[in-house]
Amino acid sequence: MYKIPANTLFIGKNLVFMPECHSTNTHALQLCQEPSTPEGTLVITDNQTAGRGQMGNSWEAHAGQNLTFSFILKPAFLRPHEQYSLNMAISLGLYDFLSAFLQQPVHIKWPNDLLADDRKVCGILIENSIQGSTLAHAVVGIGLNVNQANFSSPRAGSLRTVSGQAYALQDVLDTLLVALEQRYLALRQGKTAQLKKDYERALFGLDEVRPFKAGGEEFEGTVKGIDEAGRLLLETAAGMRAFALKEIEFVY
Numbered sequence: 644m645y646k647i648p649a650n651t652l653f654i655g656k657n658l659v660f661m662p663e664c665h666s667t668n669t670h671a672l673q674l675c676q677e678p679s680t681p682e683g684t685l686v687i688t689d690n691q692t693a694g695r696g697q698m699g700n701s702w703e704a705h706a707g708q709n710l711t712f713s714f715i716l717k718p719a720f721l722r723p724h725e726q727y728s729l730n731m732a733i734s735l736g737l738y739d740f741l742s743a744f745l746q747q748p749v750h751i752k753w754p755n756d757l758l759a760d761d762r763k764v765c766g767i768l769i770e771n772s773i774q775g776s777t778l779a780h781a782v783v784g785i786g787l788n789v790n791q792a793n794f795s796s797p798r799a800g801s802l803r804t805v806s807g808q809a810y811a812l813q814d815v816l817d818t819l820l821v822a823l824e825q826r827y828l829a830l831r832q833g834k835t836a837q838l839k840k841d842y843e844r845a846l847f848g849l850d851e852v853r854p855f856k857a858g859g860e861e862f863e864g865t866v867k868g869i870d871e872a873g874r875l876l877l878e879t880a881a882g883m884r885a886f887a888l889k890e891i892e893f894v895y
């Protein structure tokens with residue numbers, strides 16, 4: 644059970660709690676079909692049985708130990724080609740929250756994996772619906788590992804594995820939603836250039852030579868930022884190259 648967050652303006656003010664749910668993203672997408680569903684509606688569960696991740700992957704979270712939720716935005720001020728800027732704002736909200744909460748370095752592994760102690764502690768799945776030339780709805784799905792202690796992958800972790808502490812999920816949710824809302828409001832106010840600057844500064848591998856894989860080929864590159872379409876910019880032996888999602892893999 645969760646309470647409506649006290650310190651947000653609109654995110655979570657309409658809260659739908661389900662003890663168990665297939666996927667909070669799928670449920671939120673259904674709610675988007677109802678014109679009366681307010682912006683900020685938040686769907687949260689203790690036990691997600693068919694969580695969906697990026698690129699058709701699944702998302703597993705131990706029941707009752709982590710935060711698993713989705714909220715609905717109506718970013719009609721964005722054009723379809725600006726979708727990447729919503730990803731920047733949401734990733735930065737999580738980055739701000741994690742940096743302040745954990746008091747240690749956090750990175751965004753392009754496009755939106757949140758790493759603390761070089762382990763992925765949070766995944767984001769944003770699903771947009773386009774109407775005409777604008778984004779009518781965006782469902783922002785977040786899986787934040789909070790108190791889970793064991794992971795099958797050494798690259799995955801939680802707030803607990805990073806800090807050694809356990810947390811009240813409601814407190815984490817309340818603080819996180821405020822950080823997310825602040826960055827979303829900045830986007831709504833048109834502060835995209837500042838968001839891009841902050842996002843690029845937070846990127847994992849920024850200005851470091853690292854191995855990557857693209858089209859079956861492994862090569863070294865240096866993360867330099869993103870381009871105007873949100874593609875990853877890598878400085879390579881062949882010059883500056885831009886990669887879209889699915890075209891590039893970090894090898895680490």
Ligand SMILES: O=C(O)CCCC[C@@H]1SC[C@@H]2NC(=O)N[C@@H]21
Binds near residue numbers: 665669700713784
């Ligand atoms: O692959 C990723 O990193 C993204 C994972 C996103 C998981 C969250 S959990 C809440 C929401 N509901 C889903 O089915 N997926 C997202």
